[in-house]
Amino acid sequence: MSHQVPENGTKLPLMEExxxxxxxxxxxxxxxxxxxxxxxxxxxxxCDVKESWDADLHPLTDAETIVENAKKHPAKTVVITGGEPLxxxxxxxxxxxxxxxxxxxxETSGAxxxxxxxxxxxxxxxxxxxxxxxxxxxxxxLKVIVFNxxxxxxxxxxxxxxxxxxxxxxxxxxxxxxxxxxxxxxYVKDNPHWDIxxxxxxxxxxx
Numbered sequence: 001m002s003h004q005v006p007e008n009g010t011k012l013p014l015m016e017e018x019x020x021x022x023x024x025x026x027x028x029x030x031x032x033x034x035x036x037x038x039x040x041x042x043x044x045x046x047c048d049v050k051e052s053w054d055a056d057l058h059p060l061t062d063a064e065t066i067v068e069n070a071k072k073h074p075a076k077t078v079v080i081t082g083g084e085p086l087x088x089x090x091x092x093x094x095x096x097x098x099x100x101x102x103x104x105x106x107e108t109s110g111a112x113x114x115x116x117x118x119x120x121x122x123x124x125x126x127x128x129x130x131x132x133x134x135x136x137x138x139x140x141x142l143k144v145i146v147f148n149x150x151x152x153x154x155x156x157x158x159x160x161x162x163x164x165x166x167x168x169x170x171x172x173x174x175x176x177x178x179x180x181x182x183x184x185x186x187y188v189k190d191n192p193h194w195d196i197x198x199x200x201x202x203x204x205x206x207x
Contacts, residue, residue, distance in 0.1 A: 037055075046147060091116055121141070141167045
């Protein structure tokens, strides 16, 4: 990872930020300001933002600047994603956002220890790095990307590790959706503790 990111999180490698509609998971359909941080070593082959992996490609940005940008939008909800945002200390950024009356959501693989103050934690675990216990226990939502049939068993293994009130979602990997979605439909009908998450932003043709 980039050696320049300060440990206190007052500067972060900002890949992009944009105001849009949350496309997937529990908060689908809600307006939110997305903050995408650069830097990830989890390495999912189907990642749709591989350009996020190298933190050094993305400018170190003052957390205060990110907060000021977030404040400009009507929806007082921020989604911090990546890359893998928990590589960095998010205590400072999220505390400042909360001070401005902004709700803080995160999308994470859980591969790093939890930092930050959160209204909602979406855990989307990846096969290459197991999620940390503290993230599993804190997650409000477990969103498993289904790439092939073996992923259902893997999803259940993680469902057994999250808290009793955690929402459970199965989401077809976009490039295999035609093949995988019918399997997910049948699985959820047979296992109704799961819900289906779809990448509705792809249908809406928004970021």
